[in-house]
Amino acid sequence: MTGQLIQSLVDALSAGATLGLAALSIGLVFGVIRLANFAQAEIITASAYCLIFTWELGWFIAVPLSILVAVAMSLLMEFTVFSRMRSANPATLLIASFGLSFLLQRVYELMFSNNVRTAPVASGLAQTVEFAGVRIQLLSVATIVIAGLLLLGLHLFLTRTSMGLQLKAAAADFRTARLIGIPAGRVIALSFALSGILAAAVAFVLTVQSGAVGPTFGVQITILALVGAVIGGIDKISGSLAGGFLVGFVTSMLATWLPQEMSNFKDAYVFVLVIGVLLFRPSGLLIKGRGVART
Amino acid sequence: MSIADDARFGSRQPGRGLRVEGLQVAYGGVPAVRGIDLEVKAGEAVGLIGPNGAGKSSTLLGIMGAIARSGRVLVDGQDLAGLPPEKVVRRGVALVPEGRHVFAELSVADNLRLGAVARRDRTGYSEAMEHVLTLFPMLRDFGHRQAGLLSGGQQQQLAIGRALMSDPDILLLDEPSLGLSPTAVDTVFEALDVIRAAGKAVLVVEQRAEFTIAFCDRTFVLHDGEITLTLKPQDAEKVDVLTKAYFG
Amino acid sequence: MSEPVGVVNASVTSSPRGLWCRLGPLWSLVSLLAIVYVVTLMNSFLGDSVQVQLQYALVNLIIVVALQIFIGTSGVLSFGHVAFVAVGAWTVGLLTIDPELKRNLLPDLFPFLFDLNAPWLVAVVIGGVVGGLLALVVSPVLMRLNGLQAGIATFALLGVVNQVLTYWSSVGPRSGQSMVGIPDVLNLQTTMLFAMAAIVAAWLFQRTRPSRLLRAAREDGIAAASSGINVVSQRIIVFAVSGIVAGVAGGLFALTNRVVQSSQLNIELTFVTLAMLVLGGMLSLSGAVIGTLVFSLVDVLLVRLQNGVEIGAYVVSVPQGARAIILGLILVGMLLFRPSGITGGREFVWPLRRERPLPGMPPTNES
Numbered sequence: 001m002t003g004q005l006i007q008s009l010v011d012a013l014s015a016g017a018t019l020g021l022a023a024l025s026i027g028l029v030f031g032v033i034r035l036a037n038f039a040q041a042e043i044i045t046a047s048a049y050c051l052i053f054t055w056e057l058g059w060f061i062a063v064p065l066s067i068l069v070a071v072a073m074s075l076l077m078e079f080t081v082f083s084r085m086r087s088a089n090p091a092t093l094l095i096a097s098f099g100l101s102f103l104l105q106r107v108y109e110l111m112f113s114n115n116v117r118t119a120p121v122a123s124g125l126a127q128t129v130e131f132a133g134v135r136i137q138l139l140s141v142a143t144i145v146i147a148g149l150l151l152l153g154l155h156l157f158l159t160r161t162s163m164g165l166q167l168k169a170a171a172a173d174f175r176t177a178r179l180i181g182i183p184a185g186r187v188i189a190l191s192f193a194l195s196g197i198l199a200a201a202v203a204f205v206l207t208v209q210s211g212a213v214g215p216t217f218g219v220q221i222t223i224l225a226l227v228g229a230v231i232g233g234i235d236k237i238s239g240s241l242a243g244g245f246l247v248g249f250v251t252s253m254l255a256t257w258l259p260q261e262m263s264n265f266k267d268a269y270v271f272v273l274v275i276g277v278l279l280f281r282p283s284g285l286l287i288k289g290r291g292v293a294r295t
Numbered sequence: 296m297s298i299a300d301d302a303r304f305g306s307r308q309p310g311r312g313l314r315v316e317g318l319q320v321a322y323g324g325v326p327a328v329r330g331i332d333l334e335v336k337a338g339e340a341v342g343l344i345g346p347n348g349a350g351k352s353s354t355l356l357g358i359m360g361a362i363a364r365s366g367r368v369l370v371d372g373q374d375l376a377g378l379p380p381e382k383v384v385r386r387g388v389a390l391v392p393e394g395r396h397v398f399a400e401l402s403v404a405d406n407l408r409l410g411a412v413a414r415r416d417r418t419g420y421s422e423a424m425e426h427v428l429t430l431f432p433m434l435r436d437f438g439h440r441q442a443g444l445l446s447g448g449q450q451q452q453l454a455i456g457r458a459l460m461s462d463p464d465i466l467l468l469d470e471p472s473l474g475l476s477p478t479a480v481d482t483v484f485e486a487l488d489v490i491r492a493a494g495k496a497v498l499v500v501e502q503r504a505e506f507t508i509a510f511c512d513r514t515f516v517l518h519d520g521e522i523t524l525t526l527k528p529q530d531a532e533k534v535d536v537l538t539k540a541y542f543g
Numbered sequence: 544m545s546e547p548v549g550v551v552n553a554s555v556t557s558s559p560r561g562l563w564c565r566l567g568p569l570w571s572l573v574s575l576l577a578i579v580y581v582v583t584l585m586n587s588f589l590g591d592s593v594q595v596q597l598q599y600a601l602v603n604l605i606i607v608v609a610l611q612i613f614i615g616t617s618g619v620l621s622f623g624h625v626a627f628v629a630v631g632a633w634t635v636g637l638l639t640i641d642p643e644l645k646r647n648l649l650p651d652l653f654p655f656l657f658d659l660n661a662p663w664l665v666a667v668v669i670g671g672v673v674g675g676l677l678a679l680v681v682s683p684v685l686m687r688l689n690g691l692q693a694g695i696a697t698f699a700l701l702g703v704v705n706q707v708l709t710y711w712s713s714v715g716p717r718s719g720q721s722m723v724g725i726p727d728v729l730n731l732q733t734t735m736l737f738a739m740a741a742i743v744a745a746w747l748f749q750r751t752r753p754s755r756l757l758r759a760a761r762e763d764g765i766a767a768a769s770s771g772i773n774v775v776s777q778r779i780i781v782f783a784v785s786g787i788v789a790g791v792a793g794g795l796f797a798l799t800n801r802v803v804q805s806s807q808l809n810i811e812l813t814f815v816t817l818a819m820l821v822l823g824g825m826l827s828l829s830g831a832v833i834g835t836l837v838f839s840l841v842d843v844l845l846v847r848l849q850n851g852v853e854i855g856a857y858v859v860s861v862p863q864g865a866r867a868i869i870l871g872l873i874l875v876g877m878l879l880f881r882p883s884g885i886t887g888g889r890e891f892v893w894p895l896r897r898e899r900p901l902p903g904m905p906p907t908n909e910s
Contacts, residue, residue, distance in 0.1 A: 091690065096875065109864055110865065172399070172400060173398060176392055179384075180412070181389075181410075181412055183412075264710040267706050268706040275684060282692050
């Protein structure tokens with residue numbers, strides 16, 4: 001029983017870490033330009049396709065390339081679409097990102113067909129190791145480590161470098177940041193680029209997990225990440241991260257521990273929980289009082 | 296006041312002032328500022344007073360390029376037309392926004408560092424930091440404290456310090472006395488006096504008419520987006536003028 | 544709720560209007576109905592293959608009208624209306640499938656559902672009632688939220704409803720399967736009448752007190768609050784009404800599609816209908832109608848092109864799959880270059896008068 005508990009905890013931590021990263025990638029951009037970018041899903045998908053198609057060239061090519069693709073797509077979205085919508089309100093921006101998401105999915109269908117593409121990406125990580133009677137998925141551990149390293153790096157970047165500090169300031173109060181001379185375009189581009197890197201990490205974990213990528217690969221996690229970011233407090237970088245982690249953790253635990261006939265409804269429970277959180281803490285769990293998330 | 300004597304404090308080329316000609320600002324077709332002309336010379340403080348909604352803040356935001364405007368905003372004879380705020384700061388104009396808006400979750404030191412992002416040079420940074428910390432010694436003591444934990448008066452000092460870090464020739468302040476205790480207001484205006492004496496052009500928007508008129512070299516009364524009166528320091532005593540200033 | 548009378552209320556009701564202006568809204572209604580009629584007539588020129596597509600378009604039109612009733616009035620985003628469509632479709636499915644067939648195909652149903660049966664028209668009405676009831680039940684919770692939070696919460700509602708319908712075999716097919724055997728009773732003309740009825744209902748509803756108060760509150764939340772408008776309770780009414788319309792649309796979807804599956808009533812439909820609304824312009828009923836029809840007609844055209852169209856000596860065709868991409872491009876382009884939609888949020892007005900714009904979306908926050 002303890003073995004199963006530890007196993008499920010590790011799995012839940014890893015699910016939480018993945019979703020936390022995905023939510024963070026949305027929250028980073030939202031903090032700066034109030035865009036909850038649903039098309040983040042297609043960045044994840046593109047990065048995953050890249051891993052699948054280039055894996056046979058070796059991980060040292062595939063992984064950097066997949067990061068590059070994610071960052072490039074993220075920046076491309078900003079420059080072609082979102083930078084032209086600066087005065088739109090968050091609701092319109094969200095719809096626009098939905099539109100972009102829909103559009104890109106169809107493009108992927110046309111390019112790569114509706115069928116999933118498969119490749120044994122980092123199959124070594126798919127094994128299970130037994131440790132003191134506890135069976136643990138290597139991938140779960142790897143996910144937690146990757147997330148930890150990324151968060152540490154991001155933290156150091158945000159607190160120790162001038163660009164990071166500027167991004168942090170812009171995420172906290174974009175208007176004032178501009179008024180004191182922080183260049184808007186550069187900071188926004190930076191937030192999209194970082195968001196792309198996080199998306200690439202999410203894509204890596206998910207691709208190793210499933211080994212198969214289709215046109216709507218990134219949609220499921222992005223929906224949950226968006227939900228997580230909002231209930232955690234999308235106005236704050238830490239809020240998005242914590243909310244995403246929470247949703248991932250709870251969903252994973254429910255999947256393990258709910259009785260069979262109820263586990264079909266696990267997403268429903270999570271959604272009910274989400275509505276409850278929004279009712280009592282509309283600005284997010286981590287935000288005190290009324291936040292600034294406006295229509 | 297040793298800083299005031301220090302000729303290097305502030306700009307290396309004194310004499311750059313601000314000229315505004317026919318400034319107009321509108322929100323969604325509703326005019327807020329209807330053609331303002333004003334000039335602030337180096338080493339001069341100019342006040343802008345008037346009732347709520349008169350267009351005082353809009354004037355400052357218009358100068359900063361933060362809202363759409365027409366008319367000319369000249370610094371050193373060069374028009375700032377079409378420049379976004381971050382470029383305007385690089386031309387030597389800095390704003391201390393209404394409500395201070397320090398970055399509450401960042402430390403005092405980080406707030407000051409961010410103010411220096413728009414510096415036109417890379418060399419004067421530590422010098423500027425030293426000047427700001429001499430002007431507001433409190434900031435030195437609280438360098439590592441979160442800015443959000445400072446009192447209102449301390450936050451105002453931080454906001455001014457942050458603006459000075461970009462080494463501006465022209466300093467715009469939007470209601471620096473708002474919500475501050477009388478002693479805190481004194482601290483702020485003593486600092487403004489030093490800044491003015493150091494050769495900077497200071498344009499301050501205020502609600503406290505009497506105080507502002509006495510402090511500034513000239514004070515304009517703004518009403519419905521237009522300048523209706525120009526006052527000298529000695530007018531501060533005249534109550535009827537003040538009444539007129541507020542009720543048109 | 545008490546009846547507060549305040550600044551906002553006065554400003555909505557007493558703006559001076561001449562006779563023409565008073566007839567203006569009626570003109571907009573008549574022209575919308577005429578457009579729907581003409582588009583439906585096109586069926587006779589375009590052939591039978593288009594008939595089916597047009598019927599789906601009209602069902603979508605009703606969903607979009609339901610969306611517009613809520614989003615256009617409250618200014619709050621909803622990703623949840625397809626949940627009401629889904630329960631409407633489920634209701635009509637359960638009430639119209641032959642009892643014998645039901646016993647065989649849906650063995651896990653609550654026993655009382657086996658013999659519950661109704662004529663299709665009654666079933667559609669009940670579908671609307673169920674949709675409205677669901678909206679009413681969840682609204683005290685959802686209507687307190689604004690902005691992105693409201694979007695996410697309504698989306699969560701869709702998630703809950705969809706999963707319950709997918710897996711709860713006591714009210715439908717076993718997990719993930721579809722409900723079949725829905726009778727073939729609905730034709731294009733009848734669907735058109737339903738669509739027209741939905742437009743008339745939405746038009747009439749625009750003239751009621753809750754709708755006007757809510758639009759006033761959308762324009763100026765602070766003034767509304769200070770004049771004592773209880774925004775939440777007005778929203779609840781509007782949400783429930785739009786839930787009824789969406790439920791009816793769901794019933795008609797079931798009768799049009801004749802197969803109901805939860806996966807068809809999920810995010811994709813939410814997105815497509817929202818896209819139609821955005822395309823036309825969220826803030827006006829005309830926007831809902833025009834957006835749906837333009838979107839659908841472009842779709843009809845693209846399907847034709849996919850199959851190849853002879854123009855002179857050439858056969859023009861677009862590749863399979865390009866259709867969805869073109870629709871996506873149209874939507875994104877619209878959001879980029881004309882975010883208020885084709886109609887710009889205005890209703891049709893008497894063409895000899897100057898346009899009287901409906902006020903736009905609440906002022907956007909800079910950055």
